[in-house]
Amino acid sequence: MRISELSRRADVPVATVKFYLREGLLPPGELTSATQARYADAHLERLRLVRALVTGVGLSIDSTRQVLALIDHPPGEVAEVFGAVQQLLTPTDAVDPARERSTRTLVEQWGWTCEEGYDAPLRRLAGALAAVDAAGFEIPDGVLDRYAAAMHAVAEIEIAHVPRTSLSEAVRYMVLGSVLMEPVLLAVRRLAEAQVATASEENFRPG
Amino acid sequence: MRISELSRRADVPVATVKFYLREGLLPPGELTSATQARYADAHLERLRLVRALVTGVGLSIDSTRQVLALIDHPPGEVAEVFGAVQQLLTPTDAVDPARERSTRTLVEQWGWTCEEGYDAPLRRLAGALAAVDAAGFEIPDGVLDRYAAAMHAVAEIEIAHVPRTSLSEAVRYMVLGSVLMEPVLLAVRRLAEAQVATASEENFRPG
Numbered sequence: 001m002r003i004s005e006l007s008r009r010a011d012v013p014v015a016t017v018k019f020y021l022r023e024g025l026l027p028p029g030e031l032t033s034a035t036q037a038r039y040a041d042a043h044l045e046r047l048r049l050v051r052a053l054v055t056g057v058g059l060s061i062d063s064t065r066q067v068l069a070l071i072d073h074p075p076g077e078v079a080e081v082f083g084a085v086q087q088l089l090t091p092t093d094a095v096d097p098a099r100e101r102s103t104r105t106l107v108e109q110w111g112w113t114c115e116e117g118y119d120a121p122l123r124r125l126a127g128a129l130a131a132v133d134a135a136g137f138e139i140p141d142g143v144l145d146r147y148a149a150a151m152h153a154v155a156e157i158e159i160a161h162v163p164r165t166s167l168s169e170a171v172r173y174m175v176l177g178s179v180l181m182e183p184v185l186l187a188v189r190r191l192a193e194a195q196v197a198t199a200s201e202e203n204f205r206p207g
Numbered sequence: 208m209r210i211s212e213l214s215r216r217a218d219v220p221v222a223t224v225k226f227y228l229r230e231g232l233l234p235p236g237e238l239t240s241a242t243q244a245r246y247a248d249a250h251l252e253r254l255r256l257v258r259a260l261v262t263g264v265g266l267s268i269d270s271t272r273q274v275l276a277l278i279d280h281p282p283g284e285v286a287e288v289f290g291a292v293q294q295l296l297t298p299t300d301a302v303d304p305a306r307e308r309s310t311r312t313l314v315e316q317w318g319w320t321c322e323e324g325y326d327a328p329l330r331r332l333a334g335a336l337a338a339v340d341a342a343g344f345e346i347p348d349g350v351l352d353r354y355a356a357a358m359h360a361v362a363e364i365e366i367a368h369v370p371r372t373s374l375s376e377a378v379r380y381m382v383l384g385s386v387l388m389e390p391v392l393l394a395v396r397r398l399a400e401a402q403v404a405t406a407s408e409e410n411f412r413p414g
Contacts, residue, residue, distance in 0.1 A: 011343075048343065056342035079404040086401060112402045121401055125394035132391060135263035136218075136255065137383040139391075140368035143361075147395045150357035154350075155399035161347035176344040178400060182393055184339060184346075187332035188354045189392065192362035193385060194293060194328055195319045197286040 003029070006039045010047040017047065023061055025050045025068060049172045057179045063088050067175070071168050078167065082174050083118040089179065090120035093127060100126045110148045154185070210236070213246045217254040224254065230268055232257045232275060256379045264386045270295050274382070278375050285374065289381050290325040296386065297327035300334060307333045317355045361392070 007014040020026040026046055029037030046068075053064045067085055074081050103126040107114055114122045132139060158177055163169045214221045227233040233253055236244030253275075260271045274292055281288050310333040314321055321329045339346060365384055370376045 052342060052344070056344070079401075082404050083401055086397060090397065107398060112398060113405070114398070115405075118401060121394055121397035125391065125398060128390035128394050132387045135259060135383060135387050137259070137263065137380075137387050139388070140364075143364055143368070143388075144391070144395070146361055146364045147392055148399070150361050151392070151396040151399035152403065154353055154357050154396060155403040157347075157350055157353045159400065159403045161350070173344075174400075174404075176342060178397065180339045180342050180344050181346070181350075182396075183335035184332065184351070185354055185358070185396065186389055186392075187328055187335050188351070189358040189361060189389075190293060190297060190328035190385065191314060191319060191321070191332060192355070192358035193366065193381075194286075194290055194325060196359065196362040196366045197289050197381075198320070198322075 001039050001044075003037065003039065006043060006047060009044055010051060012047060012051050020047065020050055023065070025061070025064060045166070045168055049168055052172055052176050056176055057089070059088070067171065071171050074167060078162070078170050078174075081167065081171060083115075085171060085175055086178070087118065087120045089175065090124050095123050095126040096130065099130050102126075103129060106144065107148075110145070110152075112148075208246050208251075210244065210246065213250060213254060216251055217258060219254060219258050227254065227257055230272070232268070232271060252373070252375055256375055259379050259383050263383055264296070266295070274378065278378050281374060285369070285377055288374065288378060290322075292378060292382055293385070294325065294327045296382065297331050302330050302333040303337065306337050309333075310336060313351065314355075317352070317359075319355075 001009070003014055003017055007017050010017075017026065021028060026043060029039040029043065032038050049071075050064060050068070053059045053067055054061070059067065066088055070081050070084050075084060100123060103122060104114055107122060107125070129139075158181075159174075161173070163173050208216070210221055210224055214224050217224075224233065228235060233250060236246040236250065239245050256278075257271060257275070260266045260274055261268070266274065273295055277288050277291050282291060307330060310329060311321055314329060314332070336346075365388075366381075368380070370380050
């Protein structure tokens, strides 16, 4: 297909497609003349992924290039690609080492492993717990364990639906699913809180 | 207690306490001389709540004043106060009416009610679903239902722990719990995804 059709089918402006080509995020098409190139379905799939990473997830061009490199030269299984992508997606500030250790202990109590090199989500959790502490909120017993059980159930169904068509599609699904579904999950939580609060008024009336 | 002790016990600088007093977020103390006032435990509790709303949650002074008005003149049960606070906490942009209707249908399928006047979380969910669509991500069947079940379980334990000491403490707990725990929940989800992806590698290998 020509660049115009590629642009139309991916719903990405031609100027943006050319920008991705210049940045090397999209491989060049097959030249059919001095000024025209032909693009294959693989280009369309790649373009959709780039668009999702840059616009949907908000990755920088550099981070997008790193994700693409992982897909093109996967270090191992999909899970490893995903772990590596997670590292890119999860910028974490420095965390107090004692806090990181206690968080690791907590997570290990859930029977979860936190392999080295894939510990960005762990540090993110440690940072979030530190922020809760700093705001003077005491997390009641059992709440974090319930979070773990609930999120495990959520992750199971999400990961059961990873497309098997290609590594590129699998990563696109997992990255978009990770990031774009966060506001959905949080909105559902707020609704659930309102629901449970209304239903159990008797149970938590103060006094 | 004097303002210095109030400041120390709440871990809020004296200048900030004076600012809250000027803004009417904290009621004046009992004057003991022309330049000195005495504060009671009720002031300390209120100060902790104001601090949590302004610093922990990031509410504006105006929104904080509205939350305090709800606590001081509750429209009904705790659940109603909480619902009203949720409206303040959840700014939502305008949502396509068709999208809002379909979201309402979805939520009602879960057996949840969305009372009028308390529909900010519903509109938030509708907006989040629209954003997912716009990014070209198709939510697999069953994922949203799993979210609902998981978040209901989470809300149940969270709301079971609402303190019964006072309306002020109950609202402080629910507001802080709603807002501050969001990053914690999301970090646990990322960890769960990594966990499930690693454990079920066989199941989602592409090809």
